[in-house]
Amino acid sequence: MSPAFFITAIVTILAAATVMSLRNLVHCALAMAITFSGIAAIYLQLNAEFVGFAEILVYVGAIAILIVFAILLTRSGEAPEKSVLTAGWAAGLVVSVLVFAVLGWSALNSTALPTTVTAAPKITVKKIGEALMGKFILPLEIVALVLTAAMIGAVIIALKEDAKTENPGRKS
């Protein structure tokens, strides 16, 4: 484990814990962008350069902006006065601690994990493109179809409805 990996892992973990503990949603979105940048840095250290840059483009670029827009459109930029936690938050916290304990214990004690570190593979974008257009062409087409359907569905769901159903309380 190199010092660079240690530093990026610490930054990622602290940013992830910050996302879920802050009250103001805009701050949460900022910490989320830092978390995704840290994950992209870990990908870069694991010789997955293409995935690292895709992570920055998709998550830090697109999804963070999408979430900030949703925060603005739902007018939830200010921190609420009431509690930000649900009614049964203690049970949820206990379950998540148990999940971390089980996953961490099995990662540390498993005998099935490979112990020898293989040499870093040479992965070029050309190889990824050839695999996408050759062996993985069917999953690529299915993902394209799913993305198109999801985008059309998102637009229809968020479409403005007519004024009668939009504001039931107002007399017109």
Add this chain to the structure above:
Amino acid sequence: MTPLQACLLVSAFLFAVGFAGAVTRRHAILVLIGIELMLNAANLNFIAFWRFGPHPEALTGILFVLFSMALAGAEAAVGLALVIAIYRHKKTSNLDEVKELQG
């Protein structure tokens, strides 16, 4: 601790934090952020097992992560559209107040 175990520990923590956020926070957008964190933890596991597994020259891990990122993008778009639609109807994005279907 081998590098693979370090990666698995980081991803286990990310998954636990994302799960805790998804079940304990009451704002709908934060629940979506928690789900994104859990998806990222799974992607980190894919990359770690691809890099330290016996056959890193096969591109399966990388391609699986690329497809899962596309699906995560679709999920985020539909989820945020639902949050906006619910806000327009009920003027709230607090999940404790949206309980029409509760038995």
